[in-house]
Amino acid sequence: MDVRELLTEPVLxxxxxxxxxxxxxxxxxxGSGLHGIAIAGTDDHDEMGLFVEPARWLLGLGYTRDSYVARSQAEGARSGPGDTDLVMYSLRKYLRLAVKGNPTALLPLFAPEPDLLFCNELGHELRALRQSFLSQAAATRVLGFMQAQRKALVNGGRKVPNRPELVERYGYDTKYASHALRLAMQGRELAQHGRLTLPMPEAERQRVLEVKSGQVKELQTVLDEIDAVAAEVVQALESGRTPLPQRADTATIEEWAVNVHRRFWDWA
Structure with missing residues (x-):
């Protein structure tokens, strides 16, 4: 499937x-489908891709954009069931995001085969390096993303609540809360086991779905659980009881990246 088959006439x-x-x-x-927490009829469709830039983009004089974005909704409009959001990063931009432990950027490295829409030889080589990206810094970054979501959930913010229908029905934005809990759980798996399982392990997946579907009536119950899981992440990192190295293996990743660009450009 190529990009044109996905969004032949994107709105944005x-x-x-x-x-x-x-x-x-x-x-x-x-997105939710990859994590195993999608609820039929409620979630949009999200995709992420990577592309190698042409040599002129890196060596030439003109301004270039290091990503490609296509949406089936207009600027500022909320995506809903049936909508598609696609972002494709240049390989260099993507690697910088993934090395820092950006939770979303790590997903293509660990996505199971059925969730791959396109993957050539270079893509498979990158996925084979997945463990090189994992580090204590990455686990800390995931925890930081979770804490930002938790803060916004409690104190409000530009995008929270952005689902007033959920707030009216359940008393809080259950979808936003479920993503904060998911991040905490995935940070725990990274810190304690040095891996990222997709879809989420069954017990965690079911608990996140309970929150997302409004079965957990009190927001404070969710917040307490998020805090408890986050404390486990901190304990694993601060005690040194983690299989993760301090930092990503940037030397290995950089060597591969240089080699890939030379091969893609057909440079000896």
Whole structure:
């Protein structure tokens, strides 16, 4: 499936689609479906892809955009069931995000085969390096994303609540709360076991679904659980009882990245 088959007439589009398609090495489903916490009829469809930039983008004089974005909704409009959001990053931008432990950027590395929409030889090589990206810094970054969501959930913010229908029905934005809990649980798995399981392990997946579907009546119950899981992450990292190295193996990743660009550009 190429990008044009996904969004033939996107409502919103940034970047150079032609370059993204020509340089594509990996694209997969992300979002609730990948985590195993989608609820039929309520979630949109999210994808992330990676592309190798042409040499002129890196060595030339012109300004280039290091991502391609296509949406089936207009700017600022909330995506809903049946909508598609696609973001494709240049390989260099993606690697910088993933090395820092950006939780969403890590997903293409660990997505199961059925969720891969495109993956060529270079994409498979990148996925084989997945463990090189995991580190204590990555676990800390995941925890930071969770804490930002928790803070917004409690104190409000520009995007919270952005689902007033859920707040009216359940008393809080259950979808937003479920994502905060998911992040805490995935940070715990990273810190304690040095891995990221997708979809989520069954017990955690079911608990997140309970929150998302409004079965947990009190927001404070969710917040207490998030805090308890986050404390386990901190304890694992501070005690040194973690299989993760301090930092990502940037030397290995960089060596591969340089090699990939030379091969893609057909440079000796």
């Amino acid at each position: 589009e940034y970047g150079d689609r032609t370059v993204a398609e020509a340089g594509q090495i990996l694209r997969c489903t992300v």
